[in-house]
Structure formats: structure tokens, C-alpha cells
Amino acid sequence: MTAGARVAGFVAVLVLVFGGAALAGGAIEPHGEDPTARPDMSDHMTETPTHDAPRPVRGLAVAADDLRVVVQRPELRRGRAEQLRFRIVDAHGETVRDFDVEHEKRMHLIVARRDLTGFQHLHPTQGADGAWTADVRIDDAGSYRMFADFSHEDTPQTLASDLRVDGPADLKPLPAPAPTAVSDGGYDVRLDAGSARAGEEADLRFTITRDGKPVETEPYLGAGGHLVALREGDMAFLHVHPTGDGPSFAATFPTVGRYRLFLQFQHEGRIQTVAFTQEVK
Numbered sequence: 001m002t003a004g005a006r007v008a009g010f011v012a013v014l015v016l017v018f019g020g021a022a023l024a025g026g027a028i029e030p031h032g033e034d035p036t037a038r039p040d041m042s043d044h045m046t047e048t049p050t051h052d053a054p055r056p057v058r059g060l061a062v063a064a065d066d067l068r069v070v071v072q073r074p075e076l077r078r079g080r081a082e083q084l085r086f087r088i089v090d091a092h093g094e095t096v097r098d099f100d101v102e103h104e105k106r107m108h109l110i111v112a113r114r115d116l117t118g119f120q121h122l123h124p125t126q127g128a129d130g131a132w133t134a135d136v137r138i139d140d141a142g143s144y145r146m147f148a149d150f151s152h153e154d155t156p157q158t159l160a161s162d163l164r165v166d167g168p169a170d171l172k173p174l175p176a177p178a179p180t181a182v183s184d185g186g187y188d189v190r191l192d193a194g195s196a197r198a199g200e201e202a203d204l205r206f207t208i209t210r211d212g213k214p215v216e217t218e219p220y221l222g223a224g225g226h227l228v229a230l231r232e233g234d235m236a237f238l239h240v241h242p243t244g245d246g247p248s249f250a251a252t253f254p255t256v257g258r259y260r261l262f263l264q265f266q267h268e269g270r271i272q273t274v275a276f277t278q279e280v281k
């Protein structure tokens with residue numbers, strides 16, 4: 001299979017997954033090598049995709065652009081300190097060793113359960129053989145996704161694979177959308193997402209207070225905060241980028257539906273994590 005055919009196939013699968021909702025919302029779809037793979041989308045594009053534009057949706061596949069994530073042992077024991085080990089391999093199965101620094105790290109690892117709970121953001125270390133290792137502890141059983149988020153040859157990639165944590169899983173429904181949430185360290189966070197509409201860039205602004213007093217975040221990974229957005233239903237991983245100095249971000253939600261936003265920020269040297277459900281019309 002040629003690289004072009006592979007990418008076109010990947011795009012075709014995404015178009016099937018998003019289906020009519022994407023068309024109705026005028027969503028920007030990931031770019032492909034072959035624009036004829038989705039000729040009926042062209043009228044609905046809000047901007048012309050280029051090879052340099054980040055894909056608005058990533059993380060649905062173990063492989064893209066001739067790169068693949070290989071997890072050494074995807075079964076993890078519950079409630080134990082485990083080592084999660086994985087490699088990025090190229091089309092020949094060779095381990096990729098060179099990664100670009102993005103957000104101050106060469107590899108970002110996101111782990112979350114299928115019900116969008118249990119979010120973790122880790123920074124694995126690379127061994128001499130090119131493999132990445134992260135210390136991880138997962139306390140709740142269930143099916144998890146791991147996202148390897150990196151940039152290789154100036155192209156951002158998010159490759160994802162399943163992890164299994166054995167035991168009875170107590171799956172949770174997605175919390176209803178709410179403008180405020182409390183971080184794991186007790187900070188009150190308010191989200192102003194404006195009118196988040198499918199296919200349009202949304203301006204996501206977070207206001208953080210503690211005991212009623214405004215909190216100024218410290219730089220974290222080279223920005224005012226770090227945001228991961230996952231779509232309900234398939235855990236599509238959205239491209240989000242920071243805007244300005246504070247915890248504010250631009251994100252294009254590709255379709256209507258619900259998304260879980262995981263904001264991380266730093267204050268007094270500690271990382272806080274807080275999650276929101278965002279409805280997109």
C-alpha cells in the first residue's frame with residue numbers, strides 16, 4: 001500500500017465516522033494526499049487545508065503517515081506501579097528515534113478511560129533503543145486509550161492504542177455540561193467557551209480562583225496551561241493551541257456532540273487538573 005493510499009483510507013474512515021454531522025456542521029476534515037477521496041466535502045470547507053495545517057482531529061488510529069505506535073504490553077494491573085513501554089515505528093518497522101520538541105517535551109503521553117475519566121498526562125523517557133517508558137498507576141479497571149502526542153519531521157502526530165486494566169469496571173456517564181468545575185487541588189475554574197459551534201474555531205477561556213481570589217497561573221509546558229479535548233463516543237483527540245499568556249486556547253470542534261476538556265495549569269509549583277464537558281451545537 002502506498003503512503004497516499006494509506007492516508008486516503010484513513011481520511012475515508014474519518015468521513016464515514018463523522019458522516020452527516022460533519023457535512024451539516026461544515027467541519028474541516030483532516031487533509032489527505034488525494035483530495036478526490038472526499039469530493040463532496042469541498043463545498044463545505046471553511047478553509048483550504050494544506051500539508052502544513054494541523055489536523056483538527058487526531059488520535060483515532062494506531063498508524064498515520066507511515067508511523068505506528070507499538071505498545072509492548074497493553075495489559076496493566078490495577079492499582080500497581082507499572083511501566084508502560086511503547087515505540088514509534090516507521091513503515092519498515094524500524095524504531096523512530098528523532099522527535100521534535102513541542103510544548104517543551106519530545107513526547108507527551110495522555111491516558112484516559114473510554115468513559116473519559118481517569119485522565120493522566122505523562123512525559124515518558126526515551127531509552128537508548130528509542131523506546132519510550134512511563135511510570136503509570138491506574139486505580140480503576142476498564143478499557144483505556146493511550147495517546148502518543150509528538151512531532152516528527154515537523155509534522156504533529158497523535159497515535160493511539162488501547163490499554164486494558166483488569167477487574168470490574170464501574171463506568172461513569174459523562175457529566176452534564178457546566179460552566180464551573182473544581183480542580184483536583186481545590187481551585188475553582190470557570191470556562192467561557194462562547195458559542196462553540198461545529199467547524200468554527202472556538203475561543204476557550206478559563207478563569208481560575210482560589211477562596212474567591214483570582215489566581216495567575218505559572219507557565220506550564222511553555223504556555224499558560226495545557227488543554228486536551230476528547231470527543232465523546234470515539235475519543236477523537238482534538239488539536240488545541242494556547243492563545244495568549246493565560247489559560248486560553250483555540251480549538252475547532254469538528255462536529256456537533258459532547259467533548260471532555262481536560263485543563264492543566266500550574267500554580268505554586270503544582271500541576272492542577274480540571275475537566276469540563278463541552279456541548280457543541
Ligand SMILES: [Cu+2]
Nearest residue numbers: 105108109122
Ligand atoms: Cu505533555
